[in-house]
Amino acid sequence: MSLGKFIAKRAFQAFVTLIGALLVVFLIMRILPGDPARLIAGPEASWEDIENIRKMLGLDKPLYIQFIEYVKCVFKGDFGKSIKYGTPVINEILARLPYTVLLAVAAEAIAVALALPLGVYSALKPNSTLSRFISAISLFGASLPIFWLALIFIYIFSAKLKWLPSFGAGSWKHLILPSFTLALLLMGNLTRITRSSVMEAASMNHVTTAVAKGLDNGKVLRRHVLRVSMIPIVTIMGLQIGSLLGGAVITETVFAWPGIGSLLIDSIFYRDYPLAQGIILFIVLAFVIVNLAVDFIYGLIDPRVRSRTWS
Amino acid sequence: MSIVLDVRNLKVYYELGNGVVKAVDNVSFQLYKGEVLGIAGESGSGKSTLGQAIAGLIRPPGRIVGGQILFKGKNLLELSESEWRKIRGKEISVIFQDPNSYLNPVYTVGFQVAEAVEAHNGGSPKHYIHKAIELLKMVRIADAPRRAVNYPFQLSGGMKQRVLTSIAIANKPELIIADEPTSALDVTVQAEVVELLLELKKELGSSMIFITHDLPLLLEIADRIMVMYAGKIVELGSSHHIRNNPLHPYTRGLLESVRYERKAKLKSIPGSIPSLISPPPGCRFAPRCPFAYEKCRKIEPPLKQVDGRLVACHLFNEGGNDG
């Protein structure tokens, strides 16, 4: 199968996933015990208020019609109007997007720059002291509550040392604390996956062939270990970027970073239901697209993927 | 005949969590120029470890703990890593067992063959693609220019084995170590690949160590056969001797268990292969040996010259012929 066909097939699957995700978001909002109209109206609202809101949102119509309407709107790029801001939801999202992208890219870049070398090193020298230290760090990364860590960082670097601003966005200095906090969280997983997949690749038989050819260590490592170990690493990177593009909800909230994640939390507290729903959809979309991109990269890395028959 | 390889008292151990596996334990033998030496043994006999040791491919937890490997008079075990690299793939090369896993799945076979040339001539693999196609032709891959741009998964098992072979002969090595090169192949495919190997060996004037569990195959192709059991050599002699008059009870048992007779109970060796962490004292085959007596369970039999070959067994006297 050609790479094009492979991508087409994956794109189709991604599309199906997206429709499914739409349905899930839709159902979460309508079927679960909570009543969005009631939530939006607030605890003191009268029954009439609630009915009005219900009509406004089209909640009085049968469920399947609601879903069709909803899908139609989404594909027109119309996510509805924000209750709080009174502007189209999509505008609000697009206004916040650059901040989220900036933070996501910065954090992932820091994480990759640190985690890949550390992971490769500890895979090749698994019994060294540094490797033990690295695995301890990545274990800590997986166990630390990030919101807490963020507060600690603010305490140390802003309150005590006064090196960096504690919240908001504006200068490059504002980016440092949130991106490093996030990177630390991402690093744990990334280091671990890198370590295990490099270790696995290094123990494969074709590496022995490469050594037996008389190839020097650098080439053996580059061509026969690292390239083969890339697939799981790229997968994790994709998952991470995908979920970061949806806004690092906690980090953005703690640092008051004006990205999509903090917008989501705001919208939930303001019961800005169309905005929240729009953001969630947007996030899923970003996630699915990034995963599609990852599939594309797989195809480039591994010729077998292109020809594998997918059921 | 000149001696190409002289292995002396070689010991290769694996240090595992629960003990030391003595995979190759005090093994000595010589390889003559131009000959095919077959090494026969079952799993755990140490035959593959021995091959890897000679090619300098032992990786942790494995370790060469003693002995010498003299290749053209030079002790390979005293070489530095970079000196080793100049020998690997150029003077000594290996053909591995499983054609599926010994080729890198993400590079074309042409690239992987060219890489073998590159390793000893410098430059980049791209420079050697014509050479690679030539090598693929040498191992009789039809339509070599087109095959060169195929990935391993696009080739059949037999074809992949030929690619591995062309990698091994890329630099006209003096010694080819073939480690179960055909065990993953069907017999009708195997026959052709084996024939090819022998022809190439002749053409290049190399010597060959052919490692396999398939004793009947060795009887057809090897000049001399070395039988290993639990990390030790038990018998080493010409194919003719091994085929018609095996002396060591293990060699005999092995031969009898593949010399099938029509509708008769097969002759089997009782018991199973011993643990190499705590091998039985004395002769390692003693617990399964029908002829074992007191001495066999206490004293390890040395390899001695008996009836024109070497045997490690107390049943025979040096130089004698009382089997």
Add this chain to the structure above:
Amino acid sequence: MELANTRYNNVLSQIKQEKTKRRRELLETLRKNKWALASLYIIIALCAMSLVSFIYTPYNPFQFNLAIARQPPSLSHPLGTDELGRDILSRIMYGGRYTLGISFISVTLGALIGVALGILAGYNGGKVDTVIMRIVDIMLAFPTILLAIALVAAVGQGVKSLILAISITTFPVYARLVRGTVLQIVNEDYITAAKLIGLSSYKIMVKHVLPNTMSVVIVQMSYYMGLSILLASALGFLGLGVPPPKPEWGTMIGGGRIYFFSAPHIVVIPGIFIFITSLAFNLLGDGLREALDPKLRGLLRRG
């Protein structure tokens, strides 16, 4: 006959003895891993602390007294007091039931649903598999924390919706993991042999497939305990988890946050508890994996 019976009685008692011996060996392996063992003790201690809170806490965890607000740790209040003057030690003890309880229930729930779906999908294959895995893929298209936030936002705050949110976000991972394991298992010859002796699909799933997936599931559950604790407390911190004044650990951090610069202990102490609990489950997971993973154990049988 009498004699034969005693002979086989002996065999039977031997079999029973052997089985208890094996179980002990497994515990031994776990015990040899000192980190895993230490984690286990920490987890037991934390659970005990939470249980004790049902009958005893040093102070009433809800009783506030602004006069002693934001006091650093002292002899009378070993972990200090919070922004409303409540005793932090008492609140940590009381809050353990939320943090640990919510994680435990939701991890178990998620595992039950996920394992059932994974086995159904992997064992049956075909359409059942396609449908289940499609659902799983869709669920996995949501970043974990986001789905949890969405669910809590939709259902409303509270312990129940938190449990619901965490189990819904985690079950797809179990399902995928178990399905993968099952796909390996169903190709093994002992499953074919079980079909050959005429066992029903149900029996094969329960007796032969399920037990062989358990080690993977148990290890995953331990890791997910660590993750759920972080998730539950993060939601609590954002104000979407267990609502105040209930002293869920994350909620405590969220509440004390504005006083962080003047009284850091209000934030630091619950955070340390979250960290230690999560770390302990992660370490236990590592230990369990080593003790249960047949691949790692198989290594000892080489040569």
Add this chain to the structure above:
Amino acid sequence: MGSDESILILERVKKYFPLSLGLRGKKLYVRAVDDVSLTIRKGETIALVGESGSGKTTLGRIIAGLLPPDEGRVIYRGIDLYNGNVLSKNKELRFKIQAIFQNPDTSLNPRMMIYDTLAEAIRVRNNGLTEEEVAEKAAVLLENVGLNLDHLTKYPHELSGGEKQRVAIARALAMNPEVLIADEIVSALDVSVRAQVLNVLIDVKDKYDLTIVFITHDMGLVWSISDKIAVMYLGRIVEYGDTESVFRRPLHPYTRMLLTSSPTASLIGYYRNDKYKARGEPPSPVNPPKGCRFNTRCPIARDKCFEEDPPLSELAKNRWVACHRALEEE
């Protein structure tokens, strides 16, 4: 030795496995078993011989009642195994056909003690046994396969490959079967251990009055154990006959090639003809050649062989061969 009573009859059995390709690619099939008819007689040992891709394992699974064929019938003592759900409805029938497979490492449930593995089978076969009776039966089974009571309390990873295969045989015997399918049961074992397992198979065949379908690629094993031989190539049976007569005078060129290139067969020394030295590799079973399927490798193929698919026909007494030129050129 076989009697005249036929116990299993395969009628024009076909099994194609679909390969899904691309979004709108043409459906392709692996023609694993392509129109096979065969009669197996009570008490005989028949060897199905072939190399990878020959379809022997698929055929074995079809005979074992594990894999419904796409076309054709498998008839055991007058009952069509794949007609409705006879195998799951009629347990007695299910018990009668048992199988053992190649890989000793997956043949036993790693979490079950050997005793439990055997006890499970024994309880399914015999209702309402006391624990002691089950233990007794398990012990007898183990003794019959050359193991002892100590093995009852072991787990699979504590046994050697040969021991595991013997336990697998014991589990099959617990069902008191009439037909036993042995699919490459010794190929994963070391040579010195193989004989132990094969001898057990020979022993229990007499003790339990079994009919054995022995699937293998090793001509040496065929020679030592089978009464009949069916040689398979690319989903077809190309030669069928008494083992002795086939070994003394193979008729199909593929059989001749197998015997010539197999080192174990040449140790037996009945047949070897350098004209039939191996060449080429078998073509893909997805796309078998037109005419005779062996024509890409056959040294004696002529025009007709590239056009017409030769049927399996009785060229000599009890000798069935699918070849246009078998008798013309030796």
